[in-house]
Amino acid sequence: MRRTPQHPPPHVLTLDGFGAGGLPLRVVRIPGQKRSTLPPGPLVSTFFMVFVLTAGRGRGRHLEQVDLHAGDIHLVPAGVEHQPLDVGDLEGWIVGFDPTLLSAPERLPGRPRIRGDAKDAPVRSLFLRGLLRLRPGEPRRQRIERLVAEMDTELREAQWGADNAALAWFTILITELMRELSEHAPLAPPMLSGLVHDALSFIEAHCLESLSLQDVASAVGRTPSHLANAIRRETGLTVGDWLREHRMAEARRRLLETDASIESIADQVGYADVTHFIRTFRRAQGMTPRAFRDQRRRTGA
Secondary structure, three states: OOOOOOOOOOEEEOOOOOOOOOOOEEEEEEOOOOOOOOOOOOEEEOOEEEEEEEEOEEEEEEOEEEEEEOOOEEEEOOOOOEEEEEOOOOEEEEEEEOHHHHHOOOOOOOOOEOOOOOOEOOHHHHHHHOOOEEOOOHHHHHHHHHHHHHHHHHHHHOOOOHHHHHHHHHHHHHHHHHHHHHHHHHHOOOOOOHHHHHHHHHHHHHOOOOOOHHHHHHHHOOOHHHHHHHHHHHHOOOHHHHHHHHHHHHHHHHHHHOOOOHHHHHHHOOOOOHHHHHHHHHHHHOOOHHHHHHHHHHHOO
């Protein structure tokens, strides 16, 4: 009996493996001195990646195959498999950063409103999962490119206070990306229907509570099967995927910013079974919660 070819396991890429040297932030040029910036084959990074493309064309895969163009900004969160299929003549930067920089409340503003829409956009969900390919207008695109270039300069020249300066540029970069996302999310693929929009907003507002597919479906007035199919069809992810990502982001923050025990944090982020929490965290982060806390505290990240 002929065996079906197995999908190769993804390469797990850490920030230190990306060259961050213990810092929570790293900027790499595309294509850089070496043509292959990333390992070949499918990747899962333990950090958030922002691809800022300034020239050329190529192809990649992130949930599905996508064309890469100058002017695009691709958001790839930690734990999501992706792969550069053809880098072509692409130029630009990759900004890699520890997800805890994004999950910290002061780094991620409250949910802004979309113009002309009375509803709150599920911006935190969209940004955490990186489902959008942003194509900002010329003024904002140029500003974003300048911000990344400044970060790149600070980190490469490593003058006194470079870490703080780079993080300051990073904060402004996140603000610009959030503005673009909140203003133009409905125009960027995938276009979320009102149902999925409302479901994601409910999930992010109640993610630390005991929450089931039935709970979310009841909140938006649909059957569980209808909602599950709609979310999967429009985002490529399940209700459980969305819920897990929010909980993992909050777990990372509490591991670094508090001295609470692993058992306590598991309970705080919605896991009654600490063993299940540890297994889930390890799949998402590539290490146990305790190892994550110890490693980040040793490096001061």
